Amino acid sequence: MIISIASGKGGTGKTTVATNLALAVKQGVQLFDCDVEEPNVHLFLHPEITRTEPVNAPVPKIDLEKCTFCKKCMDICQFNALAVLKKDVLVFENLCHSCGGCFEICPENAVIEKDRSLGVIEHGSVKGISFIHGKLSVGQVMVPPIIKKVRSYTDPDMITIIDAPPGTSCPVIAAMKKTDFILLVTEPTPFGFHDLKLAVETVRVLNIPCGLVINRVGIGNDEVNQYARKENIPILMEIPFDKKIAQIYSRGEMIIEKLPEYKEKFEALFKKIVQMIEKNRENNGEEK
Amino acid sequence: MKIAVTSQGKTLDSQLDPRFGRAAYILVIDTVTLEFEVIDNADNKNAFKGAGIQAAARISDSGAEVLLTGFCGPNAFETLDAAGVKVVNDQTGKIIDVVQKFKQGGAVYAESANKDGHW
Ligand code: SF4
Ligand code: SF4
Numbered sequence: 001m002i003i004s005i006a007s008g009k010g011g012t013g014k015t016t017v018a019t020n021l022a023l024a025v026k027q028g029v030q031l032f033d034c035d036v037e038e039p040n041v042h043l044f045l046h047p048e049i050t051r052t053e054p055v056n057a058p059v060p061k062i063d064l065e066k067c068t069f070c071k072k073c074m075d076i077c078q079f080n081a082l083a084v085l086k087k088d089v090l091v092f093e094n095l096c097h098s099c100g101g102c103f104e105i106c107p108e109n110a111v112i113e114k115d116r117s118l119g120v121i122e123h124g125s126v127k128g129i130s131f132i133h134g135k136l137s138v139g140q141v142m143v144p145p146i147i148k149k150v151r152s153y154t155d156p157d158m159i160t161i162i163d164a165p166p167g168t169s170c171p172v173i174a175a176m177k178k179t180d181f182i183l184l185v186t187e188p189t190p191f192g193f194h195d196l197k198l199a200v201e202t203v204r205v206l207n208i209p210c211g212l213v214i215n216r217v218g219i220g221n222d223e224v225n226q227y228a229r230k231e232n233i234p235i236l237m238e239i240p241f242d243k244k245i246a247q248i249y250s251r252g253e254m255i256i257e258k259l260p261e262y263k264e265k266f267e268a269l270f271k272k273i274v275q276m277i278e279k280n281r282e283n284n285g286e287e288k
Numbered sequence: 289m290k291i292a293v294t295s296q297g298k299t300l301d302s303q304l305d306p307r308f309g310r311a312a313y314i315l316v317i318d319t320v321t322l323e324f325e326v327i328d329n330a331d332n333k334n335a336f337k338g339a340g341i342q343a344a345a346r347i348s349d350s351g352a353e354v355l356l357t358g359f360c361g362p363n364a365f366e367t368l369d370a371a372g373v374k375v376v377n378d379q380t381g382k383i384i385d386v387v388q389k390f391k392q393g394g395a396v397y398a399e400s401a402n403k404d405g406h407w
Contacts, residue, residue, distance in 0.1 A: 074345065080338025083345045083367045090370055092363055095338045 002154060002179040003273055004162040006172060007186060008195025013215035013239065014185045016249060018163040019044050020256045022129050024266035028158045033133035034147045034175040035165040036119060042133060044252050047126035054120050055134070055149045057098035057142065058113040062089040066110035073102035073111060094141055119146045123153075130158070143171040168202045176202070180277045182210040183236070188220035196224060200231060209280045211273065216241040234276070237269045291390065292316050292352035292373070293383050298326045300384040306358020309340030315383060316350040319391055325350065340364025347373055354395075356386055365400065
């Protein structure tokens with residue numbers, strides 16, 4: 001069972017929800033931090049990292065001794081990562097998607113594969129949670145392959161919780177697609193509302209059941225609630241704007257460990273999600 | 289010598305197109321005879337990323353030594369630089385006027401991408 005936690009923008013409390021939910025599930029749970037540009041789950045849970053794995057992808061390097069400047073590589077590159085000039089070929093590694101086209105097409109074998117490091121993934125564990133996160137290398141922009149690598153460790157016998165990157169672009173899709181449930185986290189402010197709408201559009205395209213957690217209830221208005229009702233998105237939990245919670249958060253501590261009533265709330269949240277997933281499977285005529 | 293100018297249209301009376309990679313056309317003009325060749329940049333205009341790199345490679349092929357444009361991004365600049373094409377940024381107005389002004393001299397060549405080539 002795979003649950004992704006997403007929000008249209010950063011800073012809504014997505015990581016708080018993901019980490020506390022993972023702790024509430026307690027056993028047989030994997031937590032994947034797929035916000036590879038700014039992973040921060042580890043700052044709250046302090047997992048012990050036991051293994052680091054590089055994520056690489058090839059980029060072309062041109063052997064100018066062999067190159068005849070025929071431009072075939074430049075023409076095939078969909079991403080405009082190559083510029084063949086009269087006596088030089090420039091490679092823009094940041095634009096390269098490692099599709100392999102230029103390696104294949106070069107008639108002179110002048111395109112050499114060079115490994116570039118996109119980032120790393122780190123494995124660890126903490127409090128019974130098996131933890132993996134991805135980290136993008138400085139200057140790199142290719143996020144989806146790192147997310148894919150993290151997700152390749154999904155264990156079908158476990159509950160997998162994915163902390164998705166904020167936003168609505170390719171990396172978010174990579175973190176949300178083929179999951180069983182998307183838990184959206186937002187706050188009741190105009191910004192939160194605006195970004196929630198974009199996130200919901202993405203979720204609808206993926207056609208995955210979703211629910212909503214509203215964080216910092218009390219700071220804004222009820223626009224978000226009205227919208228959720230209209231769109232038929234169940235509000236599964238509301239976290240009030242509370243000084244105590246803010247303090248716990250700022251100390252990097254877990255709400256469910258400090259406030260017992262939240263332990264129950266997060267356990268209830270998990271139950272509701274499981275119910276929704278099962279109901280959806282029944283509706284789709286799948287076996288449990 | 290030949291100079292390249294990004295243009296919204298296909299004649300010397302057209303307006304300069306300030307966007308380099310996504311300009312509609314690139315005119316390659318002989319500064320002495322004012323004869324020119326039109327490069328249609330339309331297929332490039334819609335490129336998601338790296339349009340400037342492709343346009344830069346085309347200019348290099350055209351034999352132009354200088355590019356007059358509005359704004360040239362870092363990747364395009366790197367390509368033009370490698371091809372030995374000098375860049376003059378922040379140009380506006382009718383192509384013919386821009387060319388005449390260039391011929392009078394005093395153009396400031398950009399030393400790097402973006403807005404660094406200010407007047
Ligand atoms: S396809 Fe090969 S030979 Fe042709 S320009 Fe590219 S690297 Fe050079
Ligand atoms: S590997 Fe693909 S994306 Fe990268 S430069 Fe070659 S053709 Fe372009």
